[in-house]
Amino acid sequence: MWGFGDSPHPPPPPSHPGIINAEKSEFNEDQAACGKLCIRRCEFGAEEEWLTLCPEEFLTGHYWALFDGHGGPAAAILAANTLHSCLRRQLEAVVEGLVATRPPMHLSGRCICPSDPQFVEEKGIKAEDLVIGALESAFQECDEVIGRELEASGQVGGCTALVAVSLQGKLYVANAGDSRAILVRRDEIRPLSSEFTPETERQRIQQLAFLYPELLAGEFTRLEFPRRLKGDDLGQKVLFRDHHMRGWSYKRVDKSDLKYPLIHGQGRQARLLGTLAVSRGLGDHQLRVLDTNIQLKPFLLSVPQVTVLDVDQLELQEDDVVVMATDGLWDVLSNEQVAWLVRSFLPGNQEDPHSLSAGWSSQVLEAGPDADTQHTGEGRRSHSGRAGVLR
C-alpha cells in the first residue's frame, strides 16, 4: 500500500504484492510482482567500456506489475521473475542521462558538436523520455527471454503485462494487453492506461495483413464485416472496412470474403485469428492457429504504451489511490464502480487491505452473470482476475 500524502517519495512497497484474487477460477494463470528498484551508477571508463564503479544503489524507484497469463502460467511466471531485472538493466544503461538536467546527446557527456545540447533541447528530449525508452526496451528484452526459456523448456503460453514504476517524482504506467490502471482521487478518476485488444488495434493488425498477405495463408480475410459472412451474402453489397478506414463503406461480397475474419467477434468475445483476445503482451512465440501453421506472433506486439504522471505536481493526497487490475475486474466493474468501492472501503480499513478483497470479490460475483449476457450464444466465461491497489 502506497501513501501519496505522507511524503513525496513513497515508502518501499511490501516484499510480496498486495494482490487480491477474485477467486472465480480454480487455476489462476495470473502473476504479480512488486519491489524496490535499485539502480546502480555506472561510468564510462577509459577504455570505452562500462565499469561498475560503485555497486551500491544510486537511484531508487518502486515497481509494481501484473501479468495475466493465457495458455498456461509459464509466461506470466517468467515475466514476474524477469521483467524488473530487465528494467533495472535498461535504466542502469542510461542512468547518467537520467540524472542530468537534460540527457546529453552522447552518454559520455562529451560534446562532439558545440550545438549538440541545442539539438537535444529542440527535440524536447527529457529524462522521462529515457525512462519511457527503458520501459519499452525492457518489455522487448523480457519478451525475448521468455521466448528462449519457453522454447528451451518445451513450455508454451503468453501473458499481458501492466507495470507501474515510481521514479524521481514521477509515476510511469506501461501497459501491453487488456489490463488497466486508474488513479482514484476524491473528485477525479484518471485512466492511466489504454487497452490493447484486436478491436482497439484493428487498423494496425489489418495493415500488417495488407502488407504481408502471406501471414494469413489464404485462410482468413483481413476485412471487417458486422458479422461473419456466409453463402447467402454472396453478391450482396455489405458493410465493411479495411485497414485504412475509420469509417464504413459497402462492398459486393465475393467468395474470398466468406473466409474466417482476421478479427472476429465483438467486445470481450473479439479474437485475433480466432485465437487470442489481446493484441499486445509477452510470450506466445510458438502460438499457432489451431490445426494450421499460421503464427500469432507477427500480429502481437510486446511494446507497451507508457503514460507518465507527475506525482510531485499533482499534489496527491493521502487517500488518492492507483488501482491496477486485469480484465477479470474491468469486464464486470466500471472505473466508477471500482472508484466507489475504493473510496468506501479504504477510510475504515487503511491497515487491512484484505478487507477490500471480500467486497471486491462479491461485487465481481454479483456483476458477473449480467456481464456475460451475450447474443452470440457462446458459453459463460470465467472471471479469473487480479487487482492490486497502490496507495
Next chain:
Amino acid sequence: MWGFGDSPHPPPPPSHPGIINAEKSEFNEDQAACGKLCIRRCEFGAEEEWLTLCPEEFLTGHYWALFDGHGGPAAAILAANTLHSCLRRQLEAVVEGLVATRPPMHLSGRCICPSDPQFVEEKGIKAEDLVIGALESAFQECDEVIGRELEASGQVGGCTALVAVSLQGKLYVANAGDSRAILVRRDEIRPLSSEFTPETERQRIQQLAFLYPELLAGEFTRLEFPRRLKGDDLGQKVLFRDHHMRGWSYKRVDKSDLKYPLIHGQGRQARLLGTLAVSRGLGDHQLRVLDTNIQLKPFLLSVPQVTVLDVDQLELQEDDVVVMATDGLWDVLSNEQVAWLVRSFLPGNQEDPHSLSAGWSSQVLEAGPDADTQHTGEGRRSHSGRAGVLR
C-alpha cells in the same frame, strides 16, 4: 462566407471560393474549391445493377476545399477539379444507408439473418461512419485519378488536401497534409484537424522502413538521432529512437548510422527522405529522391483523418467561424492570433470578406521574419499560403 447562426442548414457558398492569398509568393501552387454537393438517389434495380431513378438531387451538402501544391500546381489543380466529384460519387453509392435510421448491413435493405440489425448496432455503425468512409474512399479515388492524369500528360507534383463538408446537420473535416482547420467561437478555439508531417507520423514511416528495408535502397537510416551523425560520432553511445519507441535510448554508433536519416530536420525544416515536408496528400506518384530511384509514394498516404462536428448540437452562433488555411498561415500565426484577427475584423466587415485579406497579409508579413529564425542556417522560406473563412 457561411453563417452558422441564421439557419441550421447554411446557405449555398458562393460559386467561387472566398479565398485570401497572403500574396507572399509570385507563383502560387495552391488551389481552392467550394460548391454545393448535390447527391442523387439511386436504387438497387431488378438486375442487381445501379440505376439512377430520379436524377434530381436527393440530399444537399456543402463542400469547401484547400489544396497546397508542391513540385508544380498540376496536382492541386486536378484535385480542385476532381475531388468533389469523387466524393459525390462515393456518397451516392451509399445514400440509402445515409438516410436510414441506422445503415443496414445489406445496402439492398434485405435482411439475410434476422439479427443483422443487431450486429450493425453492436458495432456502433452510424450514418456519419458512411460519410467518413466516403471521404476516405474519395481521397483515395482522387489520388488514383491524379496519378493517371499526371502520367498521361507527363506532368509531376503533389498537394495536400483539406476538405470541409456540411451534410445532414454535421460538419466533416477531412485532412491529408499540413493544412489546418479551426472553429473560432466567442469563448473557444476548437481544432478540427491534425497535421500530418514526417515528424507527427514518424513511427508509421519508420515502421514501413523496418518492414520493407529495401524501400531505403541502403541510402538512408530509419533511426532518428538528435542530428545527422558524422565520423566523429562513430563508436560513441548516442541518443536515438526506432519505430517502436516513443521514448529515447542510447545506441553505440556504427557506420550504417552515418547514412542520411529517413526523417531529417526539425519543425518546419523536417523532411521525409530529404525531399518532402508532408507525409499525407494527393499525387507525387512519380516523385523520387534526387538522383536516385528511391520512391516517396510508399511512405505517403492519401487517406485523410476525418473529424466530425455536430453542428446542430453545438448551438453555433452567428459569429462562430471555421478557418481553413494552409501552412503558409499557421507557420507564422498561432490559432490564438488567427482567432483574435477573425474576432476583431468580422463584426464590422460582415459583408466584405476581402477587408480581412489586408489585415491577414500584413500580420503574416510582420510575423514572417521572426518565425524564420532557425539555427540550422537554412535560408528564408517564402510564406505562400491560402486561407479560407467559412462563416
